Amino acid sequence: MFDWRWEFVGAILPRLFRATGNTVLAALLGYAIAMVLGLIFALAQRTRFPLVNRPIREFVEFIRSTPLILQIFFVFYVGPQFGVMLSPWTAGMIAIGLHYASYLSEVYRGGIDSVPKGQWEAAKSLSLSPVRTYSRIIIPQAIPPAFAGMGNYLVGIFKDTPMLSVIGVTELMHTANSIGSEHYRFLEPYTLVGLIFLAISLPTAGFLRKTEAKIRHKMGLR
């Protein structure tokens, strides 16, 4: 029944740690894509042209209400049907990046909406260009209220990377699965994966909470 083998743990840990690197890389890369795309989505929804903002709005809604794992399969398998071969990493990054871009665009939108109207008017009266209005006035003020949401999704994307294992990205879950089926032992690999996730996500969440407080303090909020 229940027998935890320490020597097995010792044997597989180096391999799991290497895979952890891939997991972290996937999360950071996906998040970088999501941050940029999300900003584009958020700004596109603010344009006055219904031909732009409507489809983007619908697209974001659609992505947010369907499972990420299905989107990963979609991106990975639909490409080859039309002659575009995507590597697991590329497909995974596109899917996870798009998914979190949709979430982040909502966070950005909330942040931008929370900037008082007077700031827009002041920028206009100083005849700042739209680009300068956004880059110097609006976005710096939109960041503190958006920070908590952004932090949650950074931890969220990290926890969703195991789904990339289904298309063969060799991150933690994939490695644990391979170890499990090579040795017919699942207790240690799966438990260790859970512990590694805890060991990274809990301190990260704590760090983000502290940083948020610092930013608020700096901006003179609360």
Next chain:
Amino acid sequence: MEFLRTYGPQFIRGSVTTVEQTFLAAALAILIAVIAGLMRLSRKRLLYGSATIYIEIFRGTSLLVQVYWIFFVLPLFGLTLEKFTAGFIAVGMNLGAYGAELVRGGILSVPKGQWEAATALSMSPATRMRRIIFPQALFNMLPPWGNLLIELLKGTALVALISVTDLMFVARKINSTTYLSAQVFGTALILYYLMSRGLITPFMRWLERLMARKLGKML
């Protein structure tokens, strides 16, 4: 069209399983959320501590890891669950941890005067919670619960990986025999979209209106 005629029934069967999983997981998640949420508000160290550990573990690791762990590792402890049961238990326990924080936040959002008024009427703590605090807390937390239930529906797609024959599983199976990936996964995506925006969202709106009427509030 030809495609839907051939595979439609399979998609429907898969969707029914997904709805069942969602329903059972939601019931479990709500139950856990209320219990763990109340425990988090308790002054007793043991209650508060165990709820906190539960919430941190389930929110700190991946749902997929939890699904695998419950299905593959629990049997080693002598607790073997059928895949269908393991599936909704994993999803329910995961989302229940997120829900517990909503319950806690909802209860804390009830104005202090309500607590004091109930105490002044010499209500017992249990009656106060049941009759005064919880109904108002419930009303405050309904909108985030709508989002959580959509997350839960999406979460059930992961049970396909332990071979529960839900919508996701059916889609993968049809894809592996036909390679009509765009059609297969496209149909599945649309079905998930319909379930979340066509079932969950309107249901939550209805519930919000119902609660508003019961509490005598104007929306």
